[in-house]
Amino acid sequence: MKKRNGFLVIVLLVAALTAVQAQTEGTFGTGLTWALSGDGTLTIGGSGSMPVSMSGGSPASGGAYQPWVSVLNSITSVVIEDGVTGTLSIGAFANCANVAQITIGKGITEIRDSVFQGTAITSIVIPEQIVSISLDTFRGANRLETVYFNAVNCGDMGAILDYPPFHQSKTPALKNIVIGDTVVRIPAQLF
Numbered sequence: 011m012k013k014r015n016g017f018l019v020i021v022l023l024v025a026a027l028t029a030v031q032a033q034t035e036g037t038f039g040t041g042l043t044w045a046l047s048g049d050g051t052l053t054i055g056g057s058g059s060m061p062v063s064m065s066g067g068s069p070a071s072g073g074a075y076q077p078w079v080s081v082l083n084s085i086t087s088v089v090i091e092d093g094v095t096g097t098l099s100i101g102a103f104a105n106c107a108n109v110a111q112i113t114i115g116k117g118i119t120e121i122r123d124s125v126f127q128g129t130a131i132t133s134i135v136i137p138e139q140i141v142s143i144s145l146d147t148f149r150g151a152n153r154l155e156t157v158y159f160n161a162v163n164c165g166d167m168g169a170i171l172d173y174p175p176f177h178q179s180k181t182p183a184l185k186n187i188v189i190g191d192t193v194v195r196i197p198a199q200l201f
Contacts, residue, residue: 032080042094044078050086050108052078057093065101065124076102087111090118098125104150114140126151132183138162138192143200149180160190164197176201 035045041058054060064076078085085106090098095117103109104127112131114121120142126134127150134154136143140161148154157176176184187201 055091059096063100156186
């Protein structure tokens, strides 16, 4: 009887461990997929748009949340493929503390608030097609040192109610901003 109980305990333990494994892929937004690879790269692909916000909710509440919330600490880099269009969601990568690199695909045209909050990025390339960057996009990106700004025609961000995106209070480690050769317009309140 003891052997049988021991075997039952092992079977139940294995079943419990399997049940709590974090989800490493899924769907979200309009026609999008996400997958976390073994090397820590979160790839967002498919063809469609991200929701406007991924902040303030949870899977249980049904509110807006990051679909990769169960693997936040496992993500070390993010690749947004070209088929992802429109807005980079509010809070999309907030608190992904180990994310050191983000590649923004050609379909993203707007970067919203708190996208990079609490990440470990030290440099970022703002691609040519970006037309809008929210004031709080880089708040809490405390390790960001270099920005490669290539947005050809980035518009103004509305009324200034706060410091600009690259203000020292939001990006205290920022040392270098490199403006691309094709840039024709820089928003007045960017710096």
